[in-house]
Amino acid sequence: MTYVTLGGVTVGICILAYHVISWWPGAKALRGKPGPHLGRLLPFLLAWAYGCLTILGVGGLIGWTARAARWISSWLGDVALVWGVGGDTGQSASRTTYLPLTQTGLAVVLILTVAVIAAAKKSRYGRDIKLGAWCGICLGTSAGVAGFAAVPLAQAVNWLGTTVFGAVA
Template identity: 65%
Template sequence: MTFVTYGGVTVGLLLLAWHVADWWPGTKALRSSPAQHAAYLLPFLLAWSYGVLTVLGVGGLIGWVADTTLWISNWLGDVALVWGVGGQAGQTAGAARYLPLTQAGGGIVLILTAVMIVLSRKTRYGVDLKRGAWCGVCLGTSAGVAGFAAAPIAVAVNWLGDGLYGAF
């Protein structure tokens, strides 16, 4: 498992800020129909949750892709911090404690992977899904609020997997 550095967290927060700035409809529009505008954040939020799952408890090819994405994000963020603002590279941000996925939870993540691939290629929300998953990978192992969200997500996926696979 690759741990996130300050550079990786910076990349994750940058992706989140980019998405919120891209989404922001304006105060007047948000006041007139808040539920409709908030619904546009759902694809990003679902993909963020998926990204958190892949970086925390999944091995194999999916885990390798998530770890590689985190490693590249750490490197990009560290380079940006060093050359952009004169920071230091390689400092590991606080690591979150996480709940590993069960075998059934891993099956759900595999199913979600197939769904995410199809949706990112076929819908108008493909960019939102890709950006959300990347943000989830970057922030999933941080010890902040994003890291604390990982435990309930893992519990929910394990519960869903136990329910689904228990029915067969």
């Protein structure tokens, strides 16, 4: 298992900061009509949740792709920390335990993968979806607040899988 490093978490937070700053409509606009502005965040947030899920012990091609993206992000972040600001790479910034996905939860992640790929290709929010998934992969197993979001996500997907596939079986 590859762990996210301080550099990988930094990359994830940079993606999040870039997206929020690009999205920010201004305080006046948010006070006036917040619905449409907050709605523009939804594709990023949903993709972020998907990215968190793919890194939670998902195997096969989806898990390998997520782990490769996390490894590359950690490497890039570590290089940026060392060569960009003269810092050090730091230790692993991962949580050591997390809630694994059940078989039915993994089936839901497979279904979500198809939906995310289709949405990224066909939607006008394709860029937001890709950035959200990348951010979720970087932050999904981090030891900070974003890592704690992975547990309720895993519980929700496991419940959904049990509910949907329990009704089918």
